[in-house]
Structures are given as C-alpha cells and as structure tokens.
Amino acid sequence: MPEGYNHAVEKFRVTEYPQLKGDAYLDHGGTTIPSKSMIDAFAADLTSNLYGNPHSASTPSHYAGYRIDEIRERTLRFFNADPKDFDLVFVANATAAIKLVMECFRDRASDNAARCGQGSDTESVEFWYGYHRDAHNSLVGVREQASSHRCFGDDAQVDEWITKTDSAPFENQLGLFAYPGQSNMTGRRLPLSLSKRIRNSPRGKNTYTLLDAAALATTSQLDLDTVQPDFTAVSFYKIFGFPNLGGLIVRKAASHVLRQRSYFGGGTVDMTSIHERLEDGTLPFHSIFALDAAFTTHKRLFQSMSRISAHTGYLTKYLHDGMTALRHPNYQPLFRIYNNDSAIYGDTKTQGATISCSLLESDGTPITPGDVERTANDQGIFIRSGTLCNPGGVATFLHWDARELRSMHANGRGYCSYPYENYNGKATGVEAPEVSAKKIRTITLHFMEKKPAPQNPRRTKGVSWSRIKASLSRTSKGQSEVVLSV
Ligand SMILES: Cc1ncc(COP(=O)(O)O)c(C=O)c1O
Numbered sequence: 001m002p003e004g005y006n007h008a009v010e011k012f013r014v015t016e017y018p019q020l021k022g023d024a025y026l027d028h029g030g031t032t033i034p035s036k037s038m039i040d041a042f043a044a045d046l047t048s049n050l051y052g053n054p055h056s057a058s059t060p061s062h063y064a065g066y067r068i069d070e071i072r073e074r075t076l077r078f079f080n081a082d083p084k085d086f087d088l089v090f091v092a093n094a095t096a097a098i099k100l101v102m103e104c105f106r107d108r109a110s111d112n113a114a115r116c117g118q119g120s121d122t123e124s125v126e127f128w129y130g131y132h133r134d135a136h137n138s139l140v141g142v143r144e145q146a147s148s149h150r151c152f153g154d155d156a157q158v159d160e161w162i163t164k165t166d167s168a169p170f171e172n173q174l175g176l177f178a179y180p181g182q183s184n185m186t187g188r189r190l191p192l193s194l195s196k197r198i199r200n201s202p203r204g205k206n207t208y209t210l211l212d213a214a215a216l217a218t219t220s221q222l223d224l225d226t227v228q229p230d231f232t233a234v235s236f237y238k239i240f241g242f243p244n245l246g247g248l249i250v251r252k253a254a255s256h257v258l259r260q261r262s263y264f265g266g267g268t269v270d271m272t273s274i275h276e277r278l279e280d281g282t283l284p285f286h287s288i289f290a291l292d293a294a295f296t297t298h299k300r301l302f303q304s305m306s307r308i309s310a311h312t313g314y315l316t317k318y319l320h321d322g323m324t325a326l327r328h329p330n331y332q333p334l335f336r337i338y339n340n341d342s343a344i345y346g347d348t349k350t351q352g353a354t355i356s357c358s359l360l361e362s363d364g365t366p367i368t369p370g371d372v373e374r375t376a377n378d379q380g381i382f383i384r385s386g387t388l389c390n391p392g393g394v395a396t397f398l399h400w401d402a403r404e405l406r407s408m409h410a411n412g413r414g415y416c417s418y419p420y421e422n423y424n425g426k427a428t429g430v431e432a433p434e435v436s437a438k439k440i441r442t443i444t445l446h447f448m449e450k451k452p453a454p455q456n457p458r459r460t461k462g463v464s465w466s467r468i469k470a471s472l473s474r475t476s477k478g479q480s481e482v483v484l485s486v
Pocket of ligand 1: 029030093094095136138180183184212213214215216235
C-alpha cells in the first residue's frame with residue numbers, strides 16, 4: 001500500500017463509527033461524524049464531575065472555569081498557536097467568528113468617525129474589505145458592512161495588489177483582507193504565506209488578515225505560529241464531528257482592532273483579554289468540555305493531523321485518478337472535475353480532500369446535481385451538491401457571469417444546496433464528495449470500480465443518465481460502496 005494510507009482506520013472503523021451502518025457518507029465538508037469513544041468520554045465527564053455556570057462563584061463553577069482555561073490553551077496548542085501570542089474566542093461556528101471580526105471592524109471605523117469627526121490621525125473612518133474569489137459565502141457577506149470592497153479573481157491579482165499601493169485601501173484606511181485556507185468547493189488549498197506577506201508589505205500598516213480555516217483545518221495541521229494570520233475562523237464539528245462549536249483565534253498583536261465593538265453582554269465584566277471582551281453571555285461550557293474529549297480521542301485514534309493529512313491526501317488522489325479514468329463506451333469521460341491548475345491531487349499543500357465534479361451524460365452534458373445527489377442518497381451514498389455557498393467558484397467553473405448569477409438568485413435558484421434543476425440550460429451546481437480521516441480504501445475503490453470496457457467499437461452511443469442511475473448501488477451484504485458502472 002502506498003505511503004500515507006493509515007491501516008489502523010480499518011481496524012477501529014466499525015466500532016468507532018457504528019452510526020454508518022454500511023452507508024457511504026461522503027459529506028465530511030458539511031460535517032464529519034463523531035466517534036463513539038468521544039461521546040462516551042464526554043458522557044463520563046459530565047456524569048462524574050459537578051460543573052456549575054462558570055460565572056458563579058461556587059466550587060463547581062470555579063472548576064468549570066478552570067477546565068475552560070485549560071481547554072482554551074489546549075485548543076491553541078492543537079493549532080500550533082502559542083498562547084503567549086494568540087488568544088481564542090469561543091463562538092458558535094466559523095461564520096460567527098467571521099461575523100464577529102466584521103462587527104469589530106465596522107464599529108472601529110464608526111468609532112473613529114465619532115471621536116474625530118474626520119477619522120483619527122492614523123486611521124480613517126473607512127473600512128475597506130478585500131476577499132479572494134475562492135471564499136465561502138460566510139466571508140463574502142462581510143462586504144455588506146464595509147465602506148468599499150474588492151473581490152480578487154485569482155492569486156495573481158492578490159500578488160499584484162500586495163506589491164502595488166496605487167489601489168485601495170489607501171494609507172490610513174482600515175483594511176481587512178480575507179481568504180479561505182481551502183476552497184470548500186474545489187478543495188484547492190491557498191498559499192498560507194499571504195498573511196505574513198501582507199503584514200510585511202506597505203499594506204500591512206492598517207490592513208489585517210482573516211483566514212477562514214473552516215475547511216482547511218478538517219484534514220490538515222494548522223500551524224498558526226508559522227502562518228501568523230491576525231484572525232482565524234474554525235468550526236470544531238467539522239474536525240471532530242462534535243461539539244457544535246467554533247473558534248476565533250486572534251493574534252494578540254492585532255487584538256486592539258477588535259476592542260471597539262460596541263456591544264457587550266452577558267455576565268462578563270472582566271474584559272482584560274480579548275476573549276473576555278468578545279465572548280457574549282455564558283459560554284457554551286458543556287460543548288467546551290466535549291472539545292477536550294474530542295482532542296483526547298482524536299489523538300488516540302488518528303495520532304496527529306499530519307497523519308490524517310497524509311491519509312486523506314492518498315485517498316483523494318486515489319479517488320481522483322479513478323474518477324478521471326472512468327469513461328463512457330464512446331470514450332467520453334464520466335466526470336468533469338473542477339479545479340485550478342495549481343492544485344495537485346495527492347499534494348496536501350495544494351489540495352484538500354474534496355473533489356468538485358459533475359457527472360456527465362455520454363454527450364458531455366452535466367446531469368443535474370440534484371438528481372445525482374438524490375439518486376445517490378436513495379442508495380445510502382451521501383454527498384453534497386449545489387453551489388456549495390461558493391459563488392466565486394461556481395461563477396468561475398460553471399461560467400456564470402455576475403448578471404446571470406443575479407438573475408438566477410432573483411428567480412430563486414442557485415442556493416447552496418438543492419440544485420434540482422438547471423437554469424437557462426446551465427448547471428447551477430456541482431457534486432462534491434469529500435473523504436475524511438475515517439474513510440477506508442474499500443469505499444473509494446468501489447466508487448470507481450467496474451470500469452467500462454471502451455474497446456468495443458460498436459458501443460459508441462454512450463450511456464444515458466437512466467443507466468448510470470440504475471447502476472448507483474450498494475452491496476446486499478450491507479458493506480457500503482458506491483459503484484458507478486456503465
Ligand atoms: C470554507 C468554509 N468557510 C465557512 C464555512 C461555514 O462554516 P459554519 O457553517 O460552521 O459557520 C464553511 C462550511 O462549510 C466552509 O467550508
């Protein structure tokens with residue numbers, strides 16, 4: 001077996017993930033699934049320890065507060081973020097983390113306006129926002145609160161913007177540049193050097209960086225001490241399957257820009273640290289305890305994120321190579337795969353565990369993603385399809401221009417999920433199977449097994465969706481498999 005594949009997963013998969021029951025779950029980008037050991041450890045913690053609300057003064061409350069402090073530090077270390085340089089704000093999910101940064105920037109800009117009329121000496125009242133085309137909607141929405149914004153169409157545009165200072169944000173303008181560590185649509189991993197490069201350029205004076213690591217952190221080791229984004233957003237349920245909790249990791253040297261948020265609430269009165277300043281109300285303390293169980297179990301089962309990265313890198317390449325080899329009898333490919341040229345399947349620096357694709361008729365017409373998803377679903381094969389909340393990616397790879405996108409949305413189409421029909425003859429979404437740490441080779445093998453025999457020159461007509469549909473199946477033995485045979 002080639003390097004990277006983690007054989008240990010085959011041993012514990014059935015006992016640790018009994019909920020799979022022979023189904024083929026390939027929507028790890030939506031959420032991965034929790035292990036049995038983690039849930040058992042969490043239940044044991046809550047039933048053997050007495051915890052109070054951390055805002056109270058009793059012994060159980062003190063103990064809860066102590067555990068939260070410990071887990072906060074453990075979480076930072078998990079992302080290789082030295083607690084001396086970084087702080088962690090617990091939030092509901094990655095979107096809440098991003099929205100919190102947005103609120104802070106908006107309020108800082110308006111605070112400047114209120115204090116100085118025209119803005120402070122060092123910073124104007126304007127909040128400029130830039131984001132990469134590969135951004136998830138959670139990042140795109142920030143532009144609604146910015147004074148001006150720019151969407152960067154590719155890495156080259158970002159490179160040019162970093163080195164030239166003849167475009168916004170201009171000197172003294174408060175700026176925020178946001179990018180996903182990994183496109184949730186194509187799985188492409190973006191260059192993480194951007195944060196440091198921006199900080200070390202003339203842009204760095206008043207422009208801060210926000211890394212959306214919601215997709216990236218699921219199957220790779222984040223190394224924040226090296227990458228040094230000012231703000232990083234993560235969703236823990238995407239990494240561990242549970243708890244439903246997110247985090248905003250703040251580089252302490254940049255934390256001053258988040259301090260002018262006008263809202264304060266809940267029981268927090270001590271606001272010396274940035275997490276105390278930004279965490280509203282009672283913390284989701286039970287979920288935070290679950291996070292501790294998640295770290296311990298995850299480490300025991302998978303050893304490290306680097307190991308997971310190697311495993312999923314191997315499976316993704318394996319799946320990708322198999323999918324690209326599948327042909328209709330008329331030699332037309334069964335799948336169209338969407339990605340940038342810079343992404344290399346099997347190279348975990350440039351590609352994550354998602355494969356964005358369309359299943360094609362033998363004349364090359366994409367089958368409506370909703371049909372594929374629904375048919376697969378009926379067979380116990382769970383994938384995500386749609387625009388995947390990634391408008392930039394869809395516009396690029398499905399060739400929608402801004403006017404068409406607006407028209408599609410105005411007519412109630414192009415939602416993140418449920419792309420049940422084409423619009424104006426064009427596909428409104430893609431399929432995006434995603435593998436994870438707990439996937440084993442058998443499943444992906446079956447996904448591409450039974451290659452057609454294209455040598456028969458008489459079978460040149462190809463195969464229709466109805467025949468492909470009929471062959472999406474799983475074994476009667478209940479072992480999950482996805483067979484795409486023609
Ligand atoms: C790259 C990326 N960013 C943000 C999000 C939003 O995450 P959440 O819904 O947990 O806030 C997702 C969800 O899939 C994502 O993939």
